[in-house]
Amino acid sequence: MGWDTYNAYGLDYNETVLKVNSQLLVDLGFRDLGYNVIVLDDNMQLRQRDADGNLQENRKNFPSGLKKISNDFHAAGLKFGVYSSAGRYTCGQVAGGLDHEFADAQWWAGLGADYLKYDNCYNEGRSGTPKISYDRYAVMSKALRDTGRNITFSLCNWGDDKPWEWGGDIANSGRISGDIYDSFSRPAPQCPCGPDEYYCQLPGGGCSVMNILGKAANIAWKSQKGYWNDLDMLEVGNGGMTYVEYKTHFSMWAGVKSPLIMGNKLNELSPQDYAILINPAVLALSQDSDGSAMVRRRRQSVDDKDEYGFGEVQVWQGGLSGGDQAVAFLNGGNNTRTITSDLIEIFGGIPTEDKAAKTWRVYDLWGDATMMSNTEAGRILNGTLLPAQASRYFNRTEMSFEEAIDRNMTSVMGTYVNTVGAFGSISAEVPRHGTALFRLRPVKSQTRKRDEL
Amino acid sequence: MGWDTYNAYGLDYNETVLKVNSQLLVDLGFRDLGYNVIVLDDNMQLRQRDADGNLQENRKNFPSGLKKISNDFHAAGLKFGVYSSAGRYTCGQVAGGLDHEFADAQWWAGLGADYLKYDNCYNEGRSGTPKISYDRYAVMSKALRDTGRNITFSLCNWGDDKPWEWGGDIANSGRISGDIYDSFSRPAPQCPCGPDEYYCQLPGGGCSVMNILGKAANIAWKSQKGYWNDLDMLEVGNGGMTYVEYKTHFSMWAGVKSPLIMGNKLNELSPQDYAILINPAVLALSQDSDGSAMVRRRRQSVDDKDEYGFGEVQVWQGGLSGGDQAVAFLNGGNNTRTITSDLIEIFGGIPTEDKAAKTWRVYDLWGDATMMSNTEAGRILNGTLLPAQASRYFNRTEMSFEEAIDRNMTSVMGTYVNTVGAFGSISAEVPRHGTALFRLRPVKSQTRKRDEL
Amino acid sequence: MGWDTYNAYGLDYNETVLKVNSQLLVDLGFRDLGYNVIVLDDNMQLRQRDADGNLQENRKNFPSGLKKISNDFHAAGLKFGVYSSAGRYTCGQVAGGLDHEFADAQWWAGLGADYLKYDNCYNEGRSGTPKISYDRYAVMSKALRDTGRNITFSLCNWGDDKPWEWGGDIANSGRISGDIYDSFSRPAPQCPCGPDEYYCQLPGGGCSVMNILGKAANIAWKSQKGYWNDLDMLEVGNGGMTYVEYKTHFSMWAGVKSPLIMGNKLNELSPQDYAILINPAVLALSQDSDGSAMVRRRRQSVDDKDEYGFGEVQVWQGGLSGGDQAVAFLNGGNNTRTITSDLIEIFGGIPTEDKAAKTWRVYDLWGDATMMSNTEAGRILNGTLLPAQASRYFNRTEMSFEEAIDRNMTSVMGTYVNTVGAFGSISAEVPRHGTALFRLRPVKSQTRKRDEL
């Protein structure tokens, strides 16, 4: 969890941008919710290396020097993230790490880096089989380990050569698609692979939220503790989607355990978007210790397409620690609709599945119990209220999500909706492009087990 | 033929599980039918190697030690099968064999291993062309031969990089798909390649019986004596399919010569499922010395789809030793139907095919003559009847299937149905998701050959 | 051009088979038409090499020894062709040439080999990119050249890894598909790639004539002098197709410049099939010095499908030496139909194409002028007439096709049909599964050229 410069600032960010946003990560309570990495994305180094072959800081944008920035982050309880590409250049055409892995890793370690996002541009054609790509990225993995510093390694090779097959051997997360675009379902010529294509030969960019989510559906199960499928950064707050769409985006990224890296301008956040990003019940689902990504249980085409021709309803489910379950109803149609799904479908379509025969209490993760009010959110944003004083804010440094769940704390559990019996159904009215997101908790059986009879 | 821990126990099996099931392999007569390998699947070793780089036993689960277990198996006339992955770790994340092949093979040989199932997880990206995968698996093949011990080598790389093209050079069988799931036709997001995709880029898992059978259809003819296409373990007895579906599953796995490895809990077998697994006529087909896998002769979409949208009728045929033929009618529709196929279709759709002009006696392999009654099966399972005392049990250690066929022994030949003349048809009423399975025997011509005229 | 043991005899051929067929190649006049290579296909060597690593003759089948057979062939004016596989074994599981290329080439040269068909079985996974396959086959190419003997090199890797891209660097021809089957359009499970798939991942076998022709359509233009696309052997005479279908098969193989290798039993040829194979006008088209393969100009789906669901009309065209043109109308529908095509379509669909504005004389290559009568053919087959005495037999050793064309010899030119003017059309009534095959000869313009005005 953290924040990255790229989506909102592209190559044009500087010391001031970092100062403003890092301060807000702390002041708005993001850090204490777990958003504690700041990634300096493309353009932190120069195109030319120095005489010794080492990277050189972009002093124009960072006149105080990167070490000072890193120290400031650490002093503020934040982590310092860096970026490069497993190529001759980065995508922004400054010096890339290919064939300089060990020097660059030392350089970053010297700066106090805690995180590396490692891209795929200008890779000198070193792709085409999993082995070729693995070999290229594995060098940096070793280089990072050799520094002796604990640096999270985030593969950004766009799903090329199936990182879900091998990323877990060398990294902590791996992108699965071309870059995200701040749109719910707009198709883009530069993102030609459809949401069904699990072996895309042109990942591209400009991919919509629904495009990326579709790609994630086939490989959601490949995610695991220690290696997460990365659906790319969050667009919440950037203005290209509606409030409802951003909630869907955030719900699904959390549900499939994608890293949650904000890509917005924190000083321009609206109260509504702020409330999305700090929803403790959704974050608890994302950070659940069980680590299981939700998988898609239904994909249903509907007739009410949106202006881009997209129209489908999806049902997702995933296990949580302690036997709880996450369930999402996604209305990708153009009209509000009631979505209903029974426990057999939710748990995989197998009538004999034990979980379908249980009784469950259903909690809504986007209800009043978990959502901060606009008024409070607005006051935090304008500095007249501290997060700790707001009624729905959750401070993870004081209490873990696990403990909050154990205590049945409403803002983390969600709003109780109803109880569904064995083989019963859950229904929800879901707006256009919206998502109903639930936590299900098993009700302990009151009756004797069959083998006790 | 044998039994494997994975489908029923996953990573959670131990010495007791092995003792119970190995004892039942003997007591229920499975061993004497040929089910004589027990495979200790994922989790028999630790994640860490010892100081010398050797594998370490999972002493927690196997306190008596693996050598003791192996000795006990051998003493009982059973074979000791082991498991690992051609990767850094196994799928269950204990130590894998990649780059440790020779040490590990020696370790297994020291334990008296007779069989190795070798998986594909955490393979460090060493895939993408047949050559890359071959090179990886061939090392273990050599390592096994170098031990001097006869160890059956079972490739488990999920059909990745087309093992049917090269597996025969180095191994005895090779998986063709992602892991099986105990369902007849349920689609699963983690098994995205459809039954038509013979070059799947994401084998996944959770694949249904019909999904895997479809994949087998394109490559059935690649199976050969000494290298078999492996459709994954049998789910018979695990409860996810109906009795009729399990008969289909067993019929087709036998017909395409997949290795028959049970994946159930032998102490929880129902009489019906037991009777399926010991049907001598079907086993004789599977173990026929001719070694030809059945090939699909018809694939017909039908309108009566099941709840998962699956609906097709299939006709399969394969040669048997001595000129006999195996024929299967699979009703993948949702209603009982009569399936009819003429000899031209059965033998490949060529009007001039000699076999279509012959006369054949038709034997039903699932009829009364071959199926043990529920009563007898139940008594064997509850220990009040020895298999040798039951009326349909066949002991291969006393008589080979070939000899039984030569003697026209009804329980192995099947139930005589009728005789079909030149260019005639065979019909059978087949229930939803069921299969009619026949042996055809040529009737010696009474008339003079044409060239005698 | 020649004859190969495989299609008619499989692995079961011997000295007698070779003697009978080689004698008939001479006696029936095939040799003097150019069918002068006899290929001893799979099973000429043993599975084991000798102590020095050399191949060993299959003495059981060839008791006189291969050298004697080769000498006999050469004495009869025939060439001696051999077979092996670029693998550990051949497809029939005798010793293959992989990693023994230089020794084996020497061995064949010692036997007087003139031709090598080199297969793709048991290749130890050395495939997956053009480079991997090229490297494997290039070794044998060099080994053959190193012998100093002129040995034609025929790649038989089934179109795997796109031999049309690289075969011309090292070989004389290259197969483009799985093995042919003696059927016009029957689909086969072991030939899953359809006729449109130019990048087939499972070439398989059992492919019908229409399946292979479809695959050839996309790469016909890759054929060139010195490297021919090989559509596999001729099935004419093997009984699985009708007379009309065999004429189509032969017409199209000749038109796309596939090597013409018969795969029949010459002692069982019918007069009709014999007359197909010796049609001098069609052979002149195949052997034309221009070397241009016909390309497909129309592919039109029709409603009258055959029993296998196949139904399409095709128009093909190719250039011949001296400005002549070959044109084929293929009726792949189930009923007789008139096929009409205008010169614009025939010459590529470009209205401004110069050739469409010319006037052409049209000659039918399957008319009376070129077809030997059944009576004469029958008498040749039963030995009561010498080919040289028959009225349509053409002896290429006495006169070249080029010279015959220059002399306007009717049996080689074809039967004159009519003259078609600028932008005019050609029509022909074509039976089910039949082909009308024409030679077009430009009429010299009588008018002054425009630039003379």
Add this chain to the structure above:
Amino acid sequence: MGWDTYNAYGLDYNETVLKVNSQLLVDLGFRDLGYNVIVLDDNMQLRQRDADGNLQENRKNFPSGLKKISNDFHAAGLKFGVYSSAGRYTCGQVAGGLDHEFADAQWWAGLGADYLKYDNCYNEGRSGTPKISYDRYAVMSKALRDTGRNITFSLCNWGDDKPWEWGGDIANSGRISGDIYDSFSRPAPQCPCGPDEYYCQLPGGGCSVMNILGKAANIAWKSQKGYWNDLDMLEVGNGGMTYVEYKTHFSMWAGVKSPLIMGNKLNELSPQDYAILINPAVLALSQDSDGSAMVRRRRQSVDDKDEYGFGEVQVWQGGLSGGDQAVAFLNGGNNTRTITSDLIEIFGGIPTEDKAAKTWRVYDLWGDATMMSNTEAGRILNGTLLPAQASRYFNRTEMSFEEAIDRNMTSVMGTYVNTVGAFGSISAEVPRHGTALFRLRPVKSQTRKRDEL
């Protein structure tokens, strides 16, 4: 920008051809517009190398020697372009550069070469992954740099192995498809990959303008300053397309920043085609310093298909320097139609896009203001008028396009059409197979910015 022998002359060009066309490049004013490279395409060298392994000139075609020709070009202010293939032979089967890169680069440098077009024929199978192709082409890139001479490197590997991923590391442009054919939309069997296939396994040749443009759509955004997607040479003037179609061809090649290399006979140019090629407004778009390729914003199937079955409407947009925009409406239907698109669609379909909210002045790039009259063009072609004397001719050596735009020079800006307000629409009547091509210039806002309020 330049001229290449291949499309009009194939392998049959010689010193005279070069003399005639190079003179016309100067005399007709092409050179001063930027068309200043002459590429001697396939057949400038012999098939055999000399005793030292060096290339040998084709003295038969170039009796004066290549050095003389090169010197003449340089003296005339033209650049000398050469051609070879990264293979054993070129496509025309003379000596290729593979494994001779350093010697050949020196040879070309010695001749004074300024440009290399480097093809993909006879590549010894060195393809199949980006890495294999990259490694092959990168050797020549280094060899060219090692000469110390500035030689533009033009990859001609037909889009094989995705040069858009790696070409920018080593070259200045890269072909994306099989060879172009002088037809708007004719399908060709040798160009089997459709316009949607961004990962084509058989690039082939004979590809129509619409086929290639479709392929470009998916990767247009991969084009960048210093590495351009090459859609192959211009067919304008070769007679296979109508005047309107040639304008479309030229518009789109310019818009996606393909290199503009003419492939015609300059001495046979019609006035109309000449006027297309020298249109300064379209050339200014092509050569804009911003370097952004247009991307496709709409692809709409229409019912009025042409004779080849093609029928679609497309809308494209791209940024230009100074905030201007290029917009193209392509009518690929069979009838004249009005095409309308609003600013939201034009700028990517995102309602919140800033550019959609601006006001724009619209200039037509094919209007009277930019098109030379037939009369004047005819007089230039027949030598009775100097280009400099004609009213629409633009001399880039006297003034840059940038300066002309700054000065609002009509022949470069285009014909003013109208002004479109925020979220407004642009409409144009576009003939069959035609294109309306516009430059949009933002109108400076008269109102205060919102943050000034």
